[in-house]
Amino acid sequence: VKDKDSNINSDTINKYTVNNNNKTESMCMNAAVRATVRVGIYTGAKVYFVHEGYQGLVDGGDNIKPATWESVSMMLQLGGTVIGSARCMDFKEKWGRLKAACNLVKLGITNLCVIGGDGSLTGANQFRTEWSELLADLIKQGKITAEEAKRSSHLNIVGMVGSIDNDFCGTDMTIGTDSALHRIIEVVDAITTTSFVMPDCVCMRVRVCVCVHLCAHVSVRACVCINIAVCPHSYLALVTALACGADWVFIPEMPPEDNWEEHLCKRLIARGSRLNVIIMAEGAQDRKQKPITCDQVKNLVSKKLGFDTRSTILGHVQRGGTPSAFDRILGSRMGVEAVMALLEATPETPACVVSLSGNMAIRLPLMECVQVTKDVTVAMAEGRFEDAVNLRGKSFQNNWNTYKMLAHVNPPEVKVAPKIHPLSVLFSPSQSNINIAIVNVGAPCAGMNAAVRSAVRAGLIQGHQMLAIHDGFDGLANGQIEPITWAQVGGWTGKGGSNLGTKRNLPGKNIEQISLNIAKFNIHSLIIIGGFEAYLGGLELVTAREKYEELCIPMVVIPATVSNNVPGSDFSIGADTALNTITMTCDRIKQSAAGTKRRVFIIETMGGYCGYLATMAGLSSGADAAYIYEEPFHIHDLELNVVHLIEKMKTSVKRGLILRNSNANDNYTTQFLYNLYSEEGKGTFDCRMNILGHMQQGGTPTPFDRNFGTKMGAKSVLWLTDKLKESLFVSPGRIFANTPDSACVLGMKRRSLIFQPLTSLKEDTDFEHRIPKTEWWLKLRPILKILARYEAVEIDTSEVAAMEHIIKKTGEIKGGKI
Helix, strand or coil: CCCCCCCCCCCCCCEEEEEEECCCCCCCHHHHHHHHHHHHHHCCCEEEEECCHHHHHHHCHHHEEECCCHHHCCCCCCCCCCCCCCCCCHHHCHHHHHHHHHHHHHHCCCEEEEEECHHHHHHHHHHHHCHHHHHHHHHHCCCCCHHHHHHCCCCEEEEEEECCCCCCCCCCCCECHHHHHHHHHHHHHHHHHHHHHCCCCCCCCCCEEEEEEEECCCCCCEEEEEEECCCCCCHHHHHHHHHHCCCEEEECCECCCCCHHHHHHHHHHHHCCCEEEEEEECCCECCCCCECCHHHHHHHHHHHHCEEECCCCCHHHHHCCCCCHHHHHHHHHHHHHHHHHHHHCCCCCCCEEEEEECCEEEEEEHHHHHHHHHHHHHHHHCCCHHHHHHHCCHHHHHHHHHHHHHHCCCCCCCCCCCCCCHHHCCCCCCCCCCEEEEEEECCCCCCHHHHHHHHHHHHHHCCCEEEEECCHHHHHHHCCEEECCCHHHCCCCCCCCCCCCCECCCCHHHHHHHHHHHHHCCCCEEEEEECHHHHHHHHHHHHHHHCCHHHCCCEEEEEECCCCCCCCCCCCECHHHHHHHHHHHHHHHHHCCCCCCCEEEEEEECCCCCCHHHHHHHHHHCCCEEECCCCCCCHHHHHHHHHHHHHHCCCCCCEEEEEEECCCCCCCCHHHHHHHHHHHCCCCCEEEEEECHHHHCCCCCCHHHHHHHHHHHHHHHHHHHHHHHHHHHHCCCCCCCCCHHHEEEEEEECCEEEEEECHHHHHHEECCCCEECCCHHHHHHHHHHHHCCCCCCCCCCCCCCCECCHHHHHCCCECCEC
């Protein structure tokens, strides 16, 4: 790589270091390290490891070593960081930074990639800012020559945020957060399950403090108080509360109102549920900034309600374990973007941090992000709590607003009206007389129940009557419809599959009976949760509006399928759970060859014609190839892959992994690939074949799918409520909605949840193969190939090359307000 934008000699190879800096590292720095090293080597740069963070940079010597392709093999599934991580007091002093600068100059390193928190990244920016001054001092001291200083005249810095706290403003997720949520939810699920079946209290010493209260006068009733003791920021606590359906959450950014003790006790009594869950973030405080402790809440519930109370603290369990698929992919994407940023940097380019916004990798000025992060703490200290929430970013705001609606508002008492004439439909503050029906369609997947629960409770809060349709469109045609209450959906968030029941059948031949039942049960709007069948069914209902006036009601389709193939959304509920299942299975399969070596595994994934699961699982598990329908492959491609694996077996890495989407090719089947690789690999490697099957559809929903389903369900009800009000305004006393925008798909596109008319998505749909015509994740496939060491691969960075500004996204603080 030629450094054209600096005064470095044109024949000099670009060099950079990878450096981890955190007192306690996040779970999945290794994916970022691996991607940074391999993409750097791929582009022709010379890459160095800096062991033990800034201390290694100061000490030099064996702490700064060249990185090789093989040195980052078999590390994706490892937690923590293989190159060590530490905070360094020496680096805070100028003499320490002088030593670090000298070590870099002697090795000709002019680019630094830092993985850490805001403190580490701030230190990196200071290092870069005073670089010229450090070089001048080193020349005066005679430690470097003028020629050496000229070759290293400027230092480029790029940061990646590695922290389980997700407290860095400017990014939706930091590396390690999703894995920490996996650990927390696993423990919460286990504790809540135990509290259901045991008449005694549960006591565990873990980092999260769990206080289990068993009521003496109510048979086997429990209250779980969980203290997320991480940092004085609240992302983990808030998302945990959403993911487990907590009854109350304490976060420092938004303290509870005065007299919260009485409100808390009233809510626990009013809910009348067998189990109540309270989540506490470290740093929780009241409006007067007086700390609220776990013991305080425990004693309150114990003394005022008479509950027998125990506590449990999770400890560093949150930082350990195998990284989730999301974190592996995030780390890999961030590593690639970091290298691109370094290669494109000029002496005038400000230090940047690579961030995630929606599903896009973006670059933000490092110090702007650091400043906004510090502003959050200042806003909390000054009692400007609304500003603190806003500064945390749109993702945090959406999480908080969703939680407030589902947990902080007591649902109105809705009187069940068996039959309501459409002309009597009117909105009132307590009860709307609106009936909203929910149906699951297509194959079941994890997260469906979370969306149903959220939609039901959001609807009840709006004053609507919620109706459950069992067994898909067949149930709608057969009249399998009944009211569903707040209590009925309790505990649904963590359950896999579909509690309502679901079938793949479309409305089709039953459309007339469906229209009659919509009128019979006075259904005023419809939520369809499912995969491609839900999308097709919605289109059929919209088309039938011309003949059946009863179908002229607002409708929304929420994508929920492991295949992630619904047009109008970049992500579907259930896909993350399936992806984690595939990733963990691949880890175990590869581990089975630890002793055998020289083995290649051929694995078939689900997805129909959509290659999302195969591609993303390939990234998260370190596959050598992933065959999908969207990227046609031929015999020549198969030959190249075989040769690639034969060459790989000559290195120290003697295992191969090949993924194939179920409908990737009619002729090149999984069995064919197994036979081909077995024959061509004779004498070099042997093969094993695995078809994962329906295990990909089962299991407990991941935190991502629980959170995603919860937000989608709530947002769909709010949108339907607005559409119903619009309809009543146009036609008072009557629901009639037949415009294209009255039937939409709710999906995530790039950075936000948006509603798109079903009819407008037809042009972007390949109906024959049941996939969208444009799929964002296809741009990630070159990364998979580069990380597997294929040559002549181009990366499309057209959407992420520009530097964005965090201040424009959060707003400037003026006069104490945003």
